[in-house]
Amino acid sequence: MGRTSDAKERLMAAATELTWQKGYNAVTVDAICERAGVKKGSFYHFFESKAALAIAAMDDAWQARRPTMDAVFSADNPPLERLKKYIEILYQKQLEMSRTQGRALGCPFFSLSMESGGLEPEVWEASRRYLGRKRKYIEAAVHDAQAQGLVDVDDPEEAVEGIWTLMEGALARSRAQGDLEPLRELYDQVLRLLGVKRAVREA
Amino acid sequence: MGRTSDAKERLMAAATELTWQKGYNAVTVDAICERAGVKKGSFYHFFESKAALAIAAMDDAWQARRPTMDAVFSADNPPLERLKKYIEILYQKQLEMSRTQGRALGCPFFSLSMESGGLEPEVWEASRRYLGRKRKYIEAAVHDAQAQGLVDVDDPEEAVEGIWTLMEGALARSRAQGDLEPLRELYDQVLRLLGVKRAVREA
DNA sequence: CAATAACTTGACTAGATAGTCAACTACTAT
DNA sequence: ATAGTAGTTGACTATCTAGTCAAGTTATTG
Numbered sequence: 001m002g003r004t005s006d007a008k009e010r011l012m013a014a015a016t017e018l019t020w021q022k023g024y025n026a027v028t029v030d031a032i033c034e035r036a037g038v039k040k041g042s043f044y045h046f047f048e049s050k051a052a053l054a055i056a057a058m059d060d061a062w063q064a065r066r067p068t069m070d071a072v073f074s075a076d077n078p079p080l081e082r083l084k085k086y087i088e089i090l091y092q093k094q095l096e097m098s099r100t101q102g103r104a105l106g107c108p109f110f111s112l113s114m115e116s117g118g119l120e121p122e123v124w125e126a127s128r129r130y131l132g133r134k135r136k137y138i139e140a141a142v143h144d145a146q147a148q149g150l151v152d153v154d155d156p157e158e159a160v161e162g163i164w165t166l167m168e169g170a171l172a173r174s175r176a177q178g179d180l181e182p183l184r185e186l187y188d189q190v191l192r193l194l195g196v197k198r199a200v201r202e203a
Numbered sequence: 204m205g206r207t208s209d210a211k212e213r214l215m216a217a218a219t220e221l222t223w224q225k226g227y228n229a230v231t232v233d234a235i236c237e238r239a240g241v242k243k244g245s246f247y248h249f250f251e252s253k254a255a256l257a258i259a260a261m262d263d264a265w266q267a268r269r270p271t272m273d274a275v276f277s278a279d280n281p282p283l284e285r286l287k288k289y290i291e292i293l294y295q296k297q298l299e300m301s302r303t304q305g306r307a308l309g310c311p312f313f314s315l316s317m318e319s320g321g322l323e324p325e326v327w328e329a330s331r332r333y334l335g336r337k338r339k340y341i342e343a344a345v346h347d348a349q350a351q352g353l354v355d356v357d358d359p360e361e362a363v364e365g366i367w368t369l370m371e372g373a374l375a376r377s378r379a380q381g382d383l384e385p386l387r388e389l390y391d392q393v394l395r396l397l398g399v400k401r402a403v404r405e406a
Numbered sequence: 407c408a409a410t411a412a413c414t415t416g417a418c419t420a421g422a423t424a425g426t427c428a429a430c431t432a433c434t435a436t
Numbered sequence: 437a438t439a440g441t442a443g444t445t446g447a448c449t450a451t452c453t454a455g456t457c458a459a460g461t462t463a464t465t466g
Contacts, residue, residue, distance in 0.1 A: 001409095001410065002412030002413070003413045004412075004462095004464080007414085022321060023226075023228060023318050023322075025229045028453065030453075039415055040415095040455080041414065041415060041417095042413070044457095046413095049455085050454075102321075106317070114226075114317065115226050115229075118224060119225060119226075128380055158388050158392075161387075165369055166365070168372055168379075169368040173371060175317050176313055176317045176320070176330075189361075189365040192365070192395060193395050204436095204439095205441035206433045206442045206443045207442075207443080208444085210444085231424085233424090243445095244445055244446075245445080247425065252425085
């Protein structure tokens with residue numbers, strides 16, 4: 001019963017966009033309202049604070065990306081193909097941002113996690129939770145690759161750790177320096193950490 | 204002529220500390236003044252803006268760390284020892300922060316670079332410049348290692364790129380998640396990117 | 407078609423924020 | 437010892453900021 005509205009969705013979209021561009025602390029409630037075309041009173045009708053919106057917006061963004069993640073990391077795809085395809089998608093996404101925003105913006109969860117630590121415990125916790133979910137796809141791919149004898153690693157957990165550092169590190173660097181350079185040879189570097197030999201890599 | 208003072212130094216130290224903890228946008232001029240024990244009027248006597256202070260503070264911090272960097276990356280040390288020692292120092296530094304601050308804070312230049320893009324062009328440029336200076340030490344070590352036949356890489360530039368991503372990525376992750384986990388096996392992962400064989404690594 | 411719940415609005419508060427300024431103080435060099 | 441300069445102070449402005457609220461509007465459902 002009662003009136004309906006998409007203001008809540010518009011607020012989450014505006015928050016995602018602005019936070020990705022400028023970072024959490026540089027974005028004001030007023031700016032989010034303006035971009036969403038919503039008055040501040042309505043903002044506080046839907047969300048109890050800026051932090052609450054940030055958390056809701058992360059969930060929204062994750063739900064939106066999940067189908068793509070599930071498709072790319074489908075158990076039906078060969079494990080190394082999953083990683084390759086995923087890195088290609090990362091690259092394309094950041095390329096699009098370079099064009100539309102003038103620079104690469106990196107991973108929104110990671111940037112938010114770096115920025116919110118020690119300031120906004122609930123935002124920090126939520127961002128880390130979504131990073132953990134993202135990481136699970138990588139873990140599964142590496143474990144599958146190991147089980148199928150496609151890679152040469154002593155300790156799969158350590159390999160996951162290194163690959164995760166490479167991936168989030170490359171995205172973070174692409175934001176820090178604004179260009180796509182860090183993403184260019186990423187798949188090759190991942191293969192190296194996985195102990196895939198040069199001859200196989202070139203195949 | 205005239206009165207002397209260390210207020211400028213105190214302001215730079217306070218800015219470095221607070222920005223490292225909370226990030227650039229979350230730190231106010233008032234907070235910096237309070238921590239430095241300096242009134243706002245004095246702040247603007249020494250710096251024309253918060254951005255100008257941030258840039259001066261980066262330079263100050265870099266000058267302070269440079270001697271250590273020069274010692275660790277001395278051409279007199281074997282190239283791989285330089286990298287190993289440097290990673291050990293990174294680890295110790297973040298460990299100290301875990302104790303004193305309750306969490307790892309990562310690399311101040313990198314965090315600042317991620318946060319200032321698109322908002323504070325001069326701060327962004329400066330942070331990237333200092334990151335570039337830091338990177339040069341890694342480059343030299345990798346090139347030397349290659350020249351001395353200690354490593355097995357096809358393309359040294361690509362190896363530097365990957366190692367740099369691993370290092371800054373691990374520091375960034377240590378901030379994002381607040382613990383030291385990402386730094387633990389860092390040297391091993393670096394060796395893997397350098398194509399150092401398992402047997403040699405274990406030696 | 408009406409009751410009512412869901413949403414909207416604009417005006418409001420209280421405190422934070424960057425930056426200014428003129429008068430004041432104390433040190434340093436001559 | 438003193439003139440001049442570098443540094444200090446507190447009070448000030450104008451704007452921004454998160455968050456509140458009571459009264460108004462509109463869609464939904466019975």
